[in-house]
Every structure is written in structure tokens, then in C-alpha cells.
Amino acid sequence: MEKKICSKCGAENPGGNLxxxxxxxxxxxxxxxxEEEEQETIRRIKSNPAIPWMSIGCILxxxxxxxxxxxxxxxxxxxxxxxxxxxxxxxxxxxxSIINIIGLLLFMVATIYGMSWNADAIRMIYSKIKKx
Numbered sequence: 001m002e003k004k005i006c007s008k009c010g011a012e013n014p015g016g017n018l019x020x021x022x023x024x025x026x027x028x029x030x031x032x033x034x035e036e037e038e039q040e041t042i043r044r045i046k047s048n049p050a051i052p053w054m055s056i057g058c059i060l061x062x063x064x065x066x067x068x069x070x071x072x073x074x075x076x077x078x079x080x081x082x083x084x085x086x087x088x089x090x091x092x093x094x095x096x097s098i099i100n101i102i103g104l105l106l107f108m109v110a111t112i113y114g115m116s117w118n119a120d121a122i123r124m125i126y127s128k129i130k131k132x
Contacts, residue, residue, distance in 0.1 A: 044118075045118050053106060054110040060099055060106065065100060
């Protein structure tokens with residue numbers, strides 16, 4: 001049976017070994033090739049197009065929550081004058097809620113897309129590893 005030489009430590013290994021008996025390094029592929037594939041996976045994960053959309057979703061949620069906390073309801077006794085103020089305040093809270101819902105939906109969709117993007121990148125690299 002053919003002997004394999006470890007690319008990391010240089011030890012001779014029986015041909016059927018997948019790992020080096022000396023250092024545990026994989027024998028069936030050169031280490032340089034594995035490192036290039038790992039770098040390709042990292043590049044693909046970093047180039048995930050969902051990340052900016054997740055950020056925008058988070059910003060919308062923070063803005064909506066922040067505005068609904070900062071803006072205080074009208075004070076004083078309830079009169080016909082304050083009724084209009086309360087109506088305006090209720091409308092404002094409604095718009096803050098809409099901003100929050102849009103932000104949360106955008107964040108959730110971008111997160112799901114981003115996870116599938118990363119899973120595809122990892123699956124692609126794993127299929128290359130399996131072929132060798």
C-alpha cells in the first residue's frame with residue numbers, strides 16, 4: 001500500500017490513513033487547499049447581502065421604540081383642548097408601532113435570508129471537501 005507523507009510534520013503514514021498518526025493533520029488533501037477553501041467560506045459569509053438589511057431593521061425598531069418612549073402624553077385635565085392633543089398622541093403612537101412592525105419584519109426576513117446564505121456557503125465548501 002502507498003505511504004502518505006503529512007504536509008504539516010512530514011511523517012510517513014500508511015496509505016489508508018485519513019489523519020496523520022503523528023500530528024493529526026488531514027492527509028487526503030493538502031493543507032493549503034483547505035486553508036483556501038476556509039478563506040473562501042469566510043469571504044462568502046462576510047459578503048452576506050442580508051447584513052445591511054438587518055441593520056436597517058434594527059435601526060427602525062430602535063427609532064420606533066425610542067420615539068414612543070421619549071414623546072410624553074399630554075398632561076393636565078381632559079378637556080376639549082387636550083382631546084385633540086390626545087388624538088394626535090394616539091396617532092403618533094400608531095405610527096411608532098407601524099415603524100416597529102416594519103423594522104421587525106425587515107430584520108426577521110433578512111435574518112432568515114442571511115442564515116440560508118451562510119448555510120449555502122458552508123454546504124458548498126463541505127461538498128468540495130467531500131469530493132476530495
